[in-house]
Amino acid sequence: MRSANFLLVFVVALVLIPVLAVLFSWSSINTELWAHFLDTRLSDLLINTAYLLFGVSIGVLTLGVGLAWLISWYEFPGRRWLEWALMLPMAIPAYVVAFVFLGLFSFTGPIQTFLRESGFGWLNIADIRHPVSISLVMASVLYPYIYLLARNAFMSQGQHYIEAAQSLGASRWSIATGIQLAMARPAIVAGLALAMMETLADFGTVAIFNYDTFTTAIYKAWFDYFDLQLACQLASILLILVSVALMVETRQRGARNFQDKQQPHQRQALSPLKAWCATTVCVLIFSLSFVLPVIQLLIWALKYIEELADPRFLNLLWRTFSLALMAAVLTASVALMLALIQRLKNTAWTNRLITLAKLGYALPGTVLAVGIVMPLGYFEQTLAPVTKALGFAPTQILLGSVFILIMAYMIRFLTVAIGPLETSLSRLSQHIPEAAASLGASRLRVFFTIYLPLIRPGLLLAMLLVFVDVMKEMPATLLMRPFGWDTLAVRIFEMTSEGEYERAALPALCLLLVGLIPMILTIRRGRG
Amino acid sequence: MKKMLSLVAAIATAALLTACGKTETTDTSSANASANTTITVYSARKEHLIKPLFDAYTAKTGINIQYITDKAGPLLSRLKSEGVTTKADILLTTDVGNLWQAQKQGVLQQVKSKVLDQQIPEHLRDKDHYWFGLTQRSRTIVYSTERLQPEQLSTYAALSDESFKGRLCLRTSKKVYNQSLVASMVAHQGADKTTTIVKGWVANLAVAPFSNDTAAMQAVQAGQCDATIVNTYYFGRLEKDGKAEGLKIFWPDQDQGQNGVHMNISGAGVTAHAKHTDAAIKLLEWLSGPEAQEMLAGLNMEFPVNPQVKSVAQVQAWGAFKADSIPLNEIAAQQIEAVKIIDSAGYL
Numbered sequence: 001m002r003s004a005n006f007l008l009v010f011v012v013a014l015v016l017i018p019v020l021a022v023l024f025s026w027s028s029i030n031t032e033l034w035a036h037f038l039d040t041r042l043s044d045l046l047i048n049t050a051y052l053l054f055g056v057s058i059g060v061l062t063l064g065v066g067l068a069w070l071i072s073w074y075e076f077p078g079r080r081w082l083e084w085a086l087m088l089p090m091a092i093p094a095y096v097v098a099f100v101f102l103g104l105f106s107f108t109g110p111i112q113t114f115l116r117e118s119g120f121g122w123l124n125i126a127d128i129r130h131p132v133s134i135s136l137v138m139a140s141v142l143y144p145y146i147y148l149l150a151r152n153a154f155m156s157q158g159q160h161y162i163e164a165a166q167s168l169g170a171s172r173w174s175i176a177t178g179i180q181l182a183m184a185r186p187a188i189v190a191g192l193a194l195a196m197m198e199t200l201a202d203f204g205t206v207a208i209f210n211y212d213t214f215t216t217a218i219y220k221a222w223f224d225y226f227d228l229q230l231a232c233q234l235a236s237i238l239l240i241l242v243s244v245a246l247m248v249e250t251r252q253r254g255a256r257n258f259q260d261k262q263q264p265h266q267r268q269a270l271s272p273l274k275a276w277c278a279t280t281v282c283v284l285i286f287s288l289s290f291v292l293p294v295i296q297l298l299i300w301a302l303k304y305i306e307e308l309a310d311p312r313f314l315n316l317l318w319r320t321f322s323l324a325l326m327a328a329v330l331t332a333s334v335a336l337m338l339a340l341i342q343r344l345k346n347t348a349w350t351n352r353l354i355t356l357a358k359l360g361y362a363l364p365g366t367v368l369a370v371g372i373v374m375p376l377g378y379f380e381q382t383l384a385p386v387t388k389a390l391g392f393a394p395t396q397i398l399l400g401s402v403f404i405l406i407m408a409y410m411i412r413f414l415t416v417a418i419g420p421l422e423t424s425l426s427r428l429s430q431h432i433p434e435a436a437a438s439l440g441a442s443r444l445r446v447f448f449t450i451y452l453p454l455i456r457p458g459l460l461l462a463m464l465l466v467f468v469d470v471m472k473e474m475p476a477t478l479l480m481r482p483f484g485w486d487t488l489a490v491r492i493f494e495m496t497s498e499g500e501y502e503r504a505a506l507p508a509l510c511l512l513l514v515g516l517i518p519m520i521l522t523i524r525r526g527r528g
Numbered sequence: 529m530k531k532m533l534s535l536v537a538a539i540a541t542a543a544l545l546t547a548c549g550k551t552e553t554t555d556t557s558s559a560n561a562s563a564n565t566t567i568t569v570y571s572a573r574k575e576h577l578i579k580p581l582f583d584a585y586t587a588k589t590g591i592n593i594q595y596i597t598d599k600a601g602p603l604l605s606r607l608k609s610e611g612v613t614t615k616a617d618i619l620l621t622t623d624v625g626n627l628w629q630a631q632k633q634g635v636l637q638q639v640k641s642k643v644l645d646q647q648i649p650e651h652l653r654d655k656d657h658y659w660f661g662l663t664q665r666s667r668t669i670v671y672s673t674e675r676l677q678p679e680q681l682s683t684y685a686a687l688s689d690e691s692f693k694g695r696l697c698l699r700t701s702k703k704v705y706n707q708s709l710v711a712s713m714v715a716h717q718g719a720d721k722t723t724t725i726v727k728g729w730v731a732n733l734a735v736a737p738f739s740n741d742t743a744a745m746q747a748v749q750a751g752q753c754d755a756t757i758v759n760t761y762y763f764g765r766l767e768k769d770g771k772a773e774g775l776k777i778f779w780p781d782q783d784q785g786q787n788g789v790h791m792n793i794s795g796a797g798v799t800a801h802a803k804h805t806d807a808a809i810k811l812l813e814w815l816s817g818p819e820a821q822e823m824l825a826g827l828n829m830e831f832p833v834n835p836q837v838k839s840v841a842q843v844q845a846w847g848a849f850k851a852d853s854i855p856l857n858e859i860a861a862q863q864i865e866a867v868k869i870i871d872s873a874g875y876l
Contacts, residue, residue, distance in 0.1 A: 036868060036871065039872075040871040040872055041871060102743075106743075107735075107747065107750055107752055108743070108746040108747055108749065108750040108752075113750065116750075126734075126735055126752065127735045127736055129736065207702075207739055208739050209739070210700045210702075210736060210737055210738060210739045210876060212876060216702070219601075219702075220702065220867075222601055223599070223600075223601045223702075223704070224702065224704075224707065224864075224867045225864055225867060226601075226629045226632075226864070228601075228605060366599075366601075366602055369602060370602060370605045370606075373602075373605065373606050373609055374605065374609040375609075376609070377606065377608075377609025377610045377611065377613070378609055378611075380610070380613045381609075381610070381611040381612060381613055383613075384611075384612050384613055393803070394612045394613045395613055395615065396610065396613050396614070396615060399606075399610065399613075400615070475602070478596075478597070478598040478599070478602065479598050479602045479603075479606055481596060483568070483594040483595070483596060484594065486575070490597070494574045494575050494576065494597065495574075497574070497599070498574060498740075499739075499740030499741065499742050499743070499762070500765075
């Protein structure tokens with residue numbers, strides 16, 4: 001098992017490069033600028049961030065757990081297609097929903113304008129940019145993280161627990177909270193952690209709403225005061241908060257290990273009225289979070305449809321798809337390794353290391369990207385005299401290569417992949433691999449014939465989540481892509497950064513289409 | 529299931545292989561530098577604004593130009609950490625503040641070029657020859673023709689007057705354009721006076737600042753407020769789409785003794801460790817020459833820096849105006865002071 005230790009340390013060290021680069025910023029402190037930040041905006045920004053975290057958490061928990069609950073335990077009209085349709089909003093970047101939302105509902109948008117012109121001006125809301133509306137927008141695309149993980153967890157809960165509880169006279173409520181929700185808790189918490197980290201790292205969405213969060217302060221320090229060091233110092237505060245939260249989460253979960261036989265439960269039939277209510281709720285949420293933005297995007301995209309004929313567009317599609325696929329396979333493999341090590345060893349020490357490996361997700365994307373580029377750049381600079389001595393001009397080998405970009409994605413999205421793998425491993429009985437090993441099966445054989453088939457849904461889900469996230473990823477792609485390797489997200493950035501939201505619609509739609517491919521594959525596999 | 533996973537793995541490997549194949553081919557083309565130079569540009573200007581120019585240059589000279597686009601901040605950080613190993617020959621970005629920072633952080637080199645000095649007016653380039661303006665953009669007032677008479681408008685400062693209470697809309701101060709505008713006021717009028725003005729603006733806001741210029745103009749149109757401050761090309765875009773109804777441009781600070789309309793630039797410099805310095809300078813010279821300037825003026829409805837070239841007809845129709853001719857160095861030097869003022873005035 002020494003090789004496992006080495007592997008773990010290596011991966012964690014890799015992931016920690018940008019984190020350390022950020023922490024390294026404390027070598028000197030610009031007291032004057034710090035004082036200015038403390039004086040002016042910092043307290044407001046912290047309060048704003050807390051509001052947003054709270055709002056998004058409530059939103060994603062309600063939507064994610066609620067929908068997963070309905071879909072997993074009940075049968076109602078449309079359940080089969082809603083089951084996969086409800087994960088689609090995940091493929092829409094949050095900033096896209098943000099500009100669609102403001103485009104439709106703001107004072108100058110079509111709905112309020114119509115109200116004004118038809119004499120209902122008193123219904124107008126002067127400014128719809130409010131913590132509540134931002135939370136809703138973000139929750140509408142982040143809830144699938146919880147929905148997917150919770151649904152996976154619910155689906156693998158066997159009938160026998162519930163039957164046992166029922167036979168002992170437990171009420172429906174106590175079965176729900178005491179068994180069904182409690183057993184799904186690791187999955188729900190993992191999903192919530194993802195959604196919260198995404199919220200903390202978000203810049204695009206809050207920028208469109210001009211809602212200042214802690215991330216805004218980081219970018220303000222960097223872009224407005226040109227003080228990257230202060231920006232990194234602020235970012236490291238964010239990191240500390242997130243790592244404390246992650247440690248608490250791991251510690252809590254570590255005590256519980258839910259094992260389950262893979263015996264599917266029966267969905268409960270609902271009375272016609274209740275069934276249709278369930279359908280209505282699901283369809284409504286699906287319409288608001290997916291259909292509505294897509295229709296708006298379609299309307300905008302049609303104006304620029306001729307851009308599709310541009311051969312470069314095909315290139316964008318292919319680049320996006322191949323980068324996302326490579327990153328998904330690599331990241332899921334590494335995550336699987338970590339999750340297996342954690343399971344097999346399960347010492348406080350390995351758990352702590354793995355928690356550290358998750359920190360990449362909590363940094364705002366641009367800070368993470370620079371955290372990778374800086375050490376890499378300095379590394380290549382120190383190599384320059386060597387290459388020169390060998391008779392080559394100083395140049396870049398790693399920076400700007402596909403390899404490094406994929407590694408950057410891995411560093412950022414490892415957390416996303418570990419979540420589903422940890423939860424599916426935690427539901428796997430320890431006895432099966434132990435039995436196999438006692439019968440003389442090699443470790444490799446145990447992995448391929450026992451672990452891999454049993455955690456297949458988790459592994460596919462991990463790849464899907466990473467795939468979709470990489471597709472939407474902007475900052476690392478922008479800063480580290482090889483020349484000519486533009487992706488759809490890069491194209492979206494080009495348009496939105498100048499406020500030309502309508503021209504971003506076409507690449508945004510294509511992004512959705514590319515994202516649908518792995519989703520459909522996962523769903524079909526999940527059923528088969 | 530195994531099939532599925534191996535399929536995924538196979539596609540990924542295929543993608544990786546093609547990826548590497550592609551990089552190799554580009555590498556060979558750039559390795560052939562003696563026959564066919566490739567200039568590398570880090571650009572904070574968007575692809576659709578630079579690619580037509582680069583294509584034209586390649587068609588004309590046979591010199592290839594490769595580029596990546598990103599925001600100025602990250603590009604600057606990348607350049608700095610790359611040091612001698614950088615592939616970048618040129619840094620292209622909007623806003624003088626960014627160019628000034630690039631120089632301060634030592635990623636640009638001095639360029640002595642008679643052509644550049646001739647084609648670009650002195651106040652639009654760095655006095656030490658580190659960076660050069662390539663286009664000018666004016667940040668001016670756009671107002672509602674229904675609710676305001678042009679006589680009621682005069683200066684940027686006048687928008688802080690109490691008579692504009694609840695009638696002003698602004699874009700967020702996080703956009704560097706607004707920071708530079710405030711920096712120019714600091715340069716002209718000093719920090720104290722500027723603070724009063726910015727505080728006055730904030731007090732007059734009808735709604736919280738918007739994330740972009742277009743949204744601010746649309747708010748004026750919808751009657752939420754009567755005036756806003758924008759870059760003219762955003763107005764130009766609305767006008768082009770036939771959506772500028774009820775809006776008009778006003779040129780502030782035009783009277784005797786006033787400084788004129790605030791102008792900013794997009795510009796470029798040659799990087800400190802450029803591998804193709806001469807070719808890069810040639811490209812900059814071409815970009816400031818008549819042919820490229822005409823394209824630049826048309827692409828984004830900005831003002832050419834080269835005095836020989838006229839702006840496009842649509843821009844000319846907005847009328848002649850007195851532009852602020854303060855050397856941009858002096859504005860850039862006040863940028864950080866300006867952001868501090870903005871922060872303490874509570875301008876979000």
